Amino acid sequence: MTGEITSGRAGAALAPSLRGQWARLFEFLKRPVLPERLASSGVSARLVLRLYLLDLLFILAFGVAMILAEAAGIAFPENLNSTLELNTGTILLFVVVAPVLEEIAFRGWLSGRPGAIMPLLSVLAGFTAFLFVARDGSLLGPGFLILGVVGAAILFARLRQAPTLRFFRNSFPLFFWASAASFALVHLVNYEEGALVILLPLLVPQFVLGTMAGYVRVQCGLMWSMLLHAAHNAFAVGMALLAVELAPGG
Numbered sequence: 001m002t003g004e005i006t007s008g009r010a011g012a013a014l015a016p017s018l019r020g021q022w023a024r025l026f027e028f029l030k031r032p033v034l035p036e037r038l039a040s041s042g043v044s045a046r047l048v049l050r051l052y053l054l055d056l057l058f059i060l061a062f063g064v065a066m067i068l069a070e071a072a073g074i075a076f077p078e079n080l081n082s083t084l085e086l087n088t089g090t091i092l093l094f095v096v097v098a099p100v101l102e103e104i105a106f107r108g109w110l111s112g113r114p115g116a117i118m119p120l121l122s123v124l125a126g127f128t129a130f131l132f133v134a135r136d137g138s139l140l141g142p143g144f145l146i147l148g149v150v151g152a153a154i155l156f157a158r159l160r161q162a163p164t165l166r167f168f169r170n171s172f173p174l175f176f177w178a179s180a181a182s183f184a185l186v187h188l189v190n191y192e193e194g195a196l197v198i199l200l201p202l203l204v205p206q207f208v209l210g211t212m213a214g215y216v217r218v219q220c221g222l223m224w225s226m227l228l229h230a231a232h233n234a235f236a237v238g239m240a241l242l243a244v245e246l247a248p249g250g
Contacts, residue, residue: 112168119152180210
């Protein structure tokens with residue numbers, strides 16, 4: 001669907017100014033509402049650019065806070081991503097593959113439409129069955145995985161025109177915050193050790209990205225939240241590459 005958002009509670013998609021756009025995001029976060037329609041492509045592009053600038057400001061502020069905390073003697077556990085070699089494959093993983101898959105998993109269903117929810121459940125069911133039988137070395141594992149994917153394609157084709165579920169729209173704030181929180185918490189796997197009191201603050205960037213991407217997903221569409229996510233990761237990878245170049249012997 002295209003066009004300007006018509007929900008009075010959600011407000012128009014594009015604010016008159018950059019600061020107004022950020023204020024509109026914060027207003028949405030006070031009480032998330034699922035809009036009736038998606039914004040047009042032109043509006044979506046400008047909205048994503050404005051939120052990306054806010055995302056960059058937060059990343060820089062968080063980086064400064066981390067430097068100050070370490071200077072004060074606080075030791076943080078190592079992020080496993082920092083141990084990966086920054087080659088072409090790794091960069092593609094972070095900038096292309098991860099944003100696409102994570103947006104589908106954590107925000108693809110935020111539209112509340114059966115055509116988005118049921119295919120994802122089908123894939124999850126197939127993957128769960130695959131993991132369960134794979135432990136016993138059964139050859140049925142790949143079959144379950146393929147069945148889940150095929151089932152997802154069939155469900156999408158049959159349900160893609162179905163409207164948003166009423167209970168989902170009524171309970172949208174719960175689903176929105178569950179999406180952002182689960183997206184942040186899954187990144188705990190990036191750390192092998194560390195107390196939660198130390199680890200949870202390290203997940204703040206993922207939580208903030210989750211709220212921004214969730215907002216973009218429901219206002220503009222899944223493709224645009226993928227774009228914001230990819231740009232976020234690209235900046236992080238760029239900073240890592242710059243650090244390698246500036247390091248002694250780099």
